[in-house]
Amino acid sequence: MKITDIETFAVAPRWLFCRIATDEGIVGWGEPIVEGRAETVRAAVHELADYLIGQDPLRIEDHWQVLSKGGFYRGGPVLSSALAGLDQALWDIAGQAYDAPVHALLGGPVRDRVRMYTWIGGDEPAEIGEAVAEKISQGFTAVKMNGCAVMSRLATVRETDAMLARLQAAREALGPDRDVAVDFHGRVSTANARRVLPLLEPFHPLFIEEPVLPEHAGKLAAIVAASSTPIAMGERCYHRSEFAGPLQAGVSVVQPDISHAGGISEVRRVAALAEIYDAVLAPHCPLGPIALAASLQVAFATPNFLIQEQSLGIHYNVGNDLLDYLIDPSVFQFFDGYVQRPMAPGLGIQVDEAAVRRADETGHQWRSPVWRHSDGSFAEW
Template sequence: MKITRVETFLVAPRWLFCRIETDDGLVGWGEPVVEGRALTVRAAVHELAELLIGADPLRVEDHWQRLTKGSFYRGGPVLSSAVAGLDQALWDIAGKALDAPVHQLLGGPVRDRVRVYGWIAGDEPAEVADAVTAQVEAGLTAVKMNASGRMSRLAGVAEIDGVLDRLAAAREALGPHRDVALDFHGRFTAANARRIIPLLADARPMFVEEPVLPEYSHLIGDVVRASPVPIACGERLYSRGEFLPVLQAGIAVAQPDLSHAGGISEVRRIGALAETFDVPLAPHCPLGPISLAASLQIAFSTPNFLIQEQSLGIHYNAGADLLDYVLDREMFRFHDGHLLRPTGPGLGVTIDEAAVRKADETGHDWHSPIWRHDDGSLAEW
């Protein structure tokens, strides 16, 4: 069996899919994308595909080594995301060739269901209660939301109170038996994080995500020491090497993204590394159905898994949603706030290829918003 073709598809709302085909008709799907840089990653995928054409698709680890280390310049979000999607597709082919779900190839399932959470915006405090209620009515037992909109470099009283008001509204809507996590989204300076996080403790958030920008990871230990709330990070970290310092600094939850951090091959190793620090894994996934399917394969085979993000109904999904490119939706049906273990071969998701090809005819041009402070200087989005 040999790889004969690698294709990419730019599909709304902001995703990039890849398709690997073999000479005996097996097809694997992956989701390689950097949100806002889809075209750049698309070019990287096709450049890397030159290493795959004519090769045996079942040599998944060897391919990962060549794709990540076959060039003198390595790493970073674009290359790591391109590799991630190709890696997902290769695992998908391997599972289909062996008639087994990927989690079976990774050692077999360690649980029968995984808890999931939904994402609500949180940028506008008045919308929080209604958004939380909608997620609860959809059957979820946990949500994550932005802690704030634009934040000053040193927050004022009104900004701090806005964070507390958002969390209070969410907690009231959730009650004591459901969970809320707060995403600082890299919008907070380290000083703001150290000042504000202790004020959140009474509402008992599950965790605070990305309290400082990844380029300030050397400061995250200071935030951890000042925080009575578990600290999570990792959506913008792309390898074991980048996770090691934050694990050593004492983070409580590791959040690699299956479409950014080198795919299934690298995230399973990040999970094992996190386990040596007694840190659970909560894969980041505000993306499409292939990324979520790959995340679930990790979730079902990783002992130190905590909870899984999913994007159904997320505000980014204007014009297309999680299930629009999927033929069999049962895999993504909620059961008491959980998803059940998929048993189909490969990633377990059945992609509607006709819908994907049609969507690619239009494509998309999604980019991250540009925010500015009142003085005109750039603000973190």
Template sequence: MKITGIETFLVAPRWLFLKVNTDEGISGWGEPVVEGRAETVRAAVHEMAELVVGQDPLRIEDHWQTLRRGGFYRGGPVLSSALAGFDHALWDIAGKVHGVPVHELLGGPVRDRVRVYSWVGGDRPSGIFDAVSAQVEAGFTAVKMNVAGPLAPIASPAEANAALVRAREAREALGPERDLAIDFHGRVSPAMARRLVKMLEEVQPMFVEEPVLPETQGGALASVVSASTVPVAVGERLYSRWEFKPVLDAGVAVVQPDPSHAGGISELRRIAALAEVYGASLAPHCPLGPISLAASMQVAFATPNFLIQEQSLGMHYHQGTEALSYLTDSALFRFTDGYAARPTGPGLGIEVDEEAVRRADEVGHHWRSPVWRLDDGGLAEW
């Protein structure tokens, strides 16, 4: 079997899909994208294709090594995300060739169902109780919310207290038997993060996510970890196991590599194994499309130290276009009581609606990250 070519599809709301074709008629799908830089990643994917076209698609590890190390300059969000898309697609092909879901090729399942959580915004001043209550009604046992909107390096007591009030509302709606995760989104300075995590202890978050920017992690991250008893999670803007080692050394409890950014299924597995050495859990970051989520869930079923899976159904970023819009078979994403059942279909376990994808690509998208400003006009982290 040989890879004969690739195609990429720019689809709303902010995704990029990759199709890898073979001479035996078996195709694999991947999702290589950096939110807001989809066109840039698309160019990188087509450059990388020169290294795999004409090759055996089942040599997954060799392709992973070649795509990462075959260029003198490597890593970073764009190249790692392009690599991730190929990795998804090659595992998808391998599963279809052998007639089994990918997690069977990763050593087999270690659980029968995977816990997932849902999103409720959180950076706006009202509506948290109702939003969380709706997710409880939908059967979810965990939700995640943003800690706040734009924040100054040292926020006022009113802003800090408002974040706590929203977290209290979420906890009230969830009750003590469900979980709350709080995403700082890198919006908070290390000093303010230390203050906020201490304040948030009373709502007992499952974790606080990305309390400081990835470029300031080092000692700043360790200081946040030690400031309270709240578990700290990081990783959506880290792209390899080498970048995860320092944050594990800093004491984080949860790693959050993104299957579309951190080198795909192959690298997520290695990052999870590294985290296991530190007693840390895996909770993959995944606010993207159906291919990325399917790839992530295959890893979840085969990973002993998996904690919980992010998913984007109903997410506020995706109004008007849902992940299920591009599938003919969405059984993998039918959640019951906040869990996804183990997939049995071959490959990634989904059926992509290629006609819908091609129609969407004719329109494309131009999604960009919002640019936020503070009251004084200075740039704020989004």
């Protein structure tokens, strides 16, 4: 079997898909994307495709080594995300070639269902309570919320109180048997994190995500020591080597993104590294259906897996959502907050190619918003 063609498709709301075709008629799909940089990643995918055309798609590990190291300059979000999508598509082909789901090729399932969480929005406590109640009615047992919007470099009392009020509203709506994770998106400084994180402990967050920016990972040991709540990070890390320092600092939850961190091949290695440190895997995935399908294949084969993010109904997905690009959307049906193990070959989904090609005719130009502090200076989004 040989690879004959590699195509890319920019599809709303902010995704990029790739399609690898073979001379035996087997087609694999992947999702290589850096949100807000779709065209840049698209160009990188086609540069890497030059090597893959004519190759045996089943030599996945050899291709990963060549594509990640063969250009001399390595890593970074663009190259790692381009590689990630191609890697997903190669695993999809392999599963179909061997008539097995990818998790079977990764050593077989270690669980029968995977717990999912969903996002909630809301600026005021009452809105948070309503959002949580809606997700509970949909069967979810875990939600994630932003810890804050723009926050001063050293938070005021009012900012801190508003953050606590929102989290308290979520905890009261969830009750004692459900979970809330808190995402700070790198919006707080190290000093701020050490001050506010202990205040969250009474609300028992499942984890606190990215309290500081990844470039301040050297401060994580102090942040871990400041709070008993598990600290999570990793959505902006692109190689297993970038997780070593945070794990040594005591991070409890690693969150590589399967569309950014080198695909299925690398994310499973990150999970194995985390297991050495008694840390768990909770893959980042506010993306499209292919990324979610690939994440779930890893989740079912990973012993130290915790919970899976997914983006159905998230505010980014206005106008188009995950299920719009699938022939059979029932594969992502959630029961009591869980998804059942997919049994179909490959990634376990059937991409609606006609819908993807129609969407690519329009494409998208999604960009991250730019936030500013009250004095007009740049603020982290």
